Amino acid sequence: MTLTEERDPAPTAAILIIGNEILSGRTQDANLGWLAGRLVELGIRVKEARVIPDIEAEIIAAVQALSARYSYVFTTGGIGPTHDDITAEAVAKAFAVPLIDDVEAAGRLTRHYGADKLTPARLRMARIPEGATLIDNIVSAAPGFRIGNVFVMAGVPAIMRAMFDWLAPSLAGGARMLDRTISCALGESMLAEPLSAIQGRHPEIEIGSYPYFQAGRFGVSLVARGTDEAALAAVAEEIAQMIRRLGGDPMET
Amino acid sequence: MTLTEERDPAPTAAILIIGNEILSGRTQDANLGWLAGRLVELGIRVKEARVIPDIEAEIIAAVQALSARYSYVFTTGGIGPTHDDITAEAVAKAFAVPLIDDVEAAGRLTRHYGADKLTPARLRMARIPEGATLIDNIVSAAPGFRIGNVFVMAGVPAIMRAMFDWLAPSLAGGARMLDRTISCALGESMLAEPLSAIQGRHPEIEIGSYPYFQAGRFGVSLVARGTDEAALAAVAEEIAQMIRRLGGDPMET
Numbered sequence: 001m002t003l004t005e006e007r008d009p010a011p012t013a014a015i016l017i018i019g020n021e022i023l024s025g026r027t028q029d030a031n032l033g034w035l036a037g038r039l040v041e042l043g044i045r046v047k048e049a050r051v052i053p054d055i056e057a058e059i060i061a062a063v064q065a066l067s068a069r070y071s072y073v074f075t076t077g078g079i080g081p082t083h084d085d086i087t088a089e090a091v092a093k094a095f096a097v098p099l100i101d102d103v104e105a106a107g108r109l110t111r112h113y114g115a116d117k118l119t120p121a122r123l124r125m126a127r128i129p130e131g132a133t134l135i136d137n138i139v140s141a142a143p144g145f146r147i148g149n150v151f152v153m154a155g156v157p158a159i160m161r162a163m164f165d166w167l168a169p170s171l172a173g174g175a176r177m178l179d180r181t182i183s184c185a186l187g188e189s190m191l192a193e194p195l196s197a198i199q200g201r202h203p204e205i206e207i208g209s210y211p212y213f214q215a216g217r218f219g220v221s222l223v224a225r226g227t228d229e230a231a232l233a234a235v236a237e238e239i240a241q242m243i244r245r246l247g248g249d250p251m252e253t
Numbered sequence: 254m255t256l257t258e259e260r261d262p263a264p265t266a267a268i269l270i271i272g273n274e275i276l277s278g279r280t281q282d283a284n285l286g287w288l289a290g291r292l293v294e295l296g297i298r299v300k301e302a303r304v305i306p307d308i309e310a311e312i313i314a315a316v317q318a319l320s321a322r323y324s325y326v327f328t329t330g331g332i333g334p335t336h337d338d339i340t341a342e343a344v345a346k347a348f349a350v351p352l353i354d355d356v357e358a359a360g361r362l363t364r365h366y367g368a369d370k371l372t373p374a375r376l377r378m379a380r381i382p383e384g385a386t387l388i389d390n391i392v393s394a395a396p397g398f399r400i401g402n403v404f405v406m407a408g409v410p411a412i413m414r415a416m417f418d419w420l421a422p423s424l425a426g427g428a429r430m431l432d433r434t435i436s437c438a439l440g441e442s443m444l445a446e447p448l449s450a451i452q453g454r455h456p457e458i459e460i461g462s463y464p465y466f467q468a469g470r471f472g473v474s475l476v477a478r479g480t481d482e483a484a485l486a487a488v489a490e491e492i493a494q495m496i497r498r499l500g501g502d503p504m505e506t
Contacts, residue, residue, distance in 0.1 A: 020461050023299045025290030026432070026476065027463065029282075032304070037278030046276045048311075051285070051302040054461070058301075081442040082462035083449040113442075121445030139466065158466045179279070189334040189366075192374030196336040208273050208307075209335035210280065213392065213411045223279065 010174020010227075011071035013039050015049040016062055018077040018087055019155055022051050030157045031076045038164060043173035044072065054078055059090035067094075067150050072171065074164070077155030079144060081121040087152060088145070092129035095147055102128045105143050112141030136166045175227035180236040183221040184248040187211075191220065194242045198235060204228060205235045221253065263427025263480075264324035266292050268302040269315055271330040271340055272408055275304050283410045284329045291417060296426035297325065307331055312343035320347075320403050325424065327417070330408030332397060334374040340405060341398070345382035348400055355381045358396050365394030389419045428480035433489040436474040437501040440464075444473060447495045451488060457481060458488045474506065 015035050021027040029051070036046045047070055052058045059078075066073045078087030092099040105126035110118055125142035128134070135144035135151065137159055144153040144163045153163045188211040199207045205226040212219050224235045240250040268288050274280040282304070289299045300323055305311045312331075319326045331340030345352040358379035363371055378395035381387070388397035388404065390412055397406040397416045406416045441464040452460045458479040465472050477488045493503040 019463075020459070020478075021463055021476065022285070023289055023302065024430070024432070024476075024478065025286055025288075025293050025299070026434075028286040032275070033278055033281045035278075036276055040278050046278070047306060049276065049304040053300060080462065080464060081445040083445070083452050084461050119442060119446070122442040124445070125442075140471070156464055156466050177277070179277070181279075189372060189375040189378075192334040192336070192377070193372070199336050206273070208337050209333065210272075210274055211333060211409055213409050218393070223274065223277075225273075225277065 010177075011044045011172055012047045012069075013044050013072040013074060014047060014066040014070045016066060016073060016075040017049065017051040017155075018054060018059060018075055019051075020053045020084075023053055031155070031160055034157070034161065035074060035076075035164065038168070039074075040177055042168060042171055043176045044171065045174070045177065054084045054086055056086055056090045056093070059087060060094045063091055063094040063150060067148060071149060073150045075150065075152050076160050079125065079142070079152060079154055081124050081142075085124070088127055088129065091147060091150060091152055094150075095129055095131075097130040097147075099127050100130045102126050102132075102134070105134055108141050108143060135163050138162050138166070177225055177227060178229055178232055179223055179225040180232055181221055181223045181253050182236060182239050182243065182250050183219060183253050184243045184250050185217065185219045186243065186246055186248040187218050188220045190246055191222070191242065194246075195222065195239070198238050198242065201238075202231060202235050204231055207235065207239075263430075264297045264425055265300045265322075266297050266325040266327060267300060267319040267323045269319060269326060269328040270302065270304045270408075271307060271312060271328055272304075273306045273337075276306055284408070284413055287410070287414065288327060288329075288417065291421070292327075293430050295421060295424055296429045297424065298427070298430065307337050307339055309339055309343045309346070312340060313347045316344055316347040316403060320401060324402060326403045328403065328405050329413050332378065332395070332405060332407055334377050334395075338377070341380055341382065344400060344403060344405055347403075348382055348384075350383040350400075352380050353383045355379050355385075355387070358387055361394050361396060388416050391415050391419070430478055430480060431482055431485055432476055432478040433485055434474055434476045434506050435489060435492050435496065435503050436472060436506050437496045437503050438470065438472045439496065439499055439501040440471050441473045443499055444475070444495065447499075448475065448492070451491050451495065454491075455484060455488050457484055460488065460492075 022029045078085050128145045129147050132145040132147040139159045153160045208223045210221045243250040275282045331338050381398045385398040385400040392412045406413045461476045463474045496503040
């Protein structure tokens with residue numbers, strides 16, 4: 001069950017991870033979980049994530065679909081100096097604006113690398129869509145950018161994180177989403193019916209049931225989420241009582 | 254750069270991860286990387302991945318969009334016994350067929366739990382779309398299913414992996430995608446131009462450039478991928494020579 005937008009008017013977001021390396025299984029994505037966690041802290045609801053390859057038409061289509069649908073879109077990857085870095089150009093096309101040489105971005109690259117080492121490849125990183133504003137990169141100078149509701153960031157986790165922390169104060173957040181997690185070693189199917197009854201009594205709280213299987217044994221984590229602390233506490237208590245009634249040992253984790 | 258389908262007629266796949274817990278940042282996804290790696294080994298090209306919440310309309314839309322576009326779709330999550338497990342019902346709606354009580358699936362659950370413990374919640378896991386075929390679950394009995402080109406699997410990694418290994422022999426693979434990775438401590442922007450020239454000479458090989466930043470130092474991994482081992486070896490050698498020419502020390506990793 002998920003809270004409807006009518007009940008929860010908080011801003012929404014999509015995360016768009018651009019890069020063949022994730023889809024080839026070569027690299028484990030490290031950006032989605034971190035970004036989702038930070039957005040949740042800011043009261044922004046992450047509604048969707050996509051991983052797509054470095055193909056221009058795919059990037060254009062995804063940026064257009066997601067930016068039309070959600071309050072914010074955060075992209076990672078494809079803004080470096082090499083031939084496979086095509087995100088800036090694709091995002092410009094998604095917004096139907098030209099890609100321009102940005103004077104401020106070129107200045108930052110000049111100060112970082114030195115004018116004599118500012119190769120054409122490096123200057124490529126100063127090309128941003130017309131009308132975009134820069135996102136600071138305190139790690140390696142080459143900036144990200146924002147155009148409309150789309151924030152274009154690097155794929156290297158250390159740089160992406162620095163960029164996000166820089167831009168975060170500009171985001172409008174909603175009510176902070178709170179959560180309580182109660183785990184037990186009971187099988188999920190034992191809990192299904194009473195849990196559904198608790199969910200039915202508390203439509204303002206979203207209850208998720210996440211089974212796990214470790215060392216040959218099943219258990220389940222029950223996660224209650226919502227913006228009302230008192231309602232959340234009531235649900236957490238009902239869940240704990242339900243687990244005890246079924247002979248389990250509720251652990252808040 | 255990505256190989257076009259004209260050059261590479263291998264089957265394609267999308268991965269659809271269903272579950273609020275990934276989007277809330279609470280759980281780090283462990284299925285995408287594993288599945289992508291296994292599909293690549295089978296000669297199947299993973300073209301897209303999506304993470305969506307447990308919302309029926311979202312699941313229907315994603316299943317329809319992805320199954321129309323790719324050879325295979327693999328979903329994880331949402332097939333358990335609790336109120337938030339709505340994947341089977343949503344997939345049935347995506348294919349416009351009824352959700353039925355499957356006799357074989359119910360039999361497996363009866364043998365696993367015992368007839369006296371087969372609660373309505375557990376029997377929920379025997380409901381599959383009409384016309385679907387079962388995917389074995391050697392871990393916890395409740396099966397996944399295949400309908401059309403869509404494979405519906407559990408979200409618990411140990412169960413998902415067992416389900417995938419069971420169904421993998423039924424997949425048609427293409428030419429195995431091979432890769433060679435050469436890393437060096439040079440900055441990506443130094444390599445951009447000569448690397449682009451190598452890519453231009455070898456359109457049959459896809460070359461990706463993945464910078465990393467560790468302990469205050471930049472480096473880059475250059476990944477060449479393709480199905481022709483000899484062409485791949487030639488590209489790997491050209492990349493190593495390029496790195497040496499620029500004063501770097503190529504390491505195959």
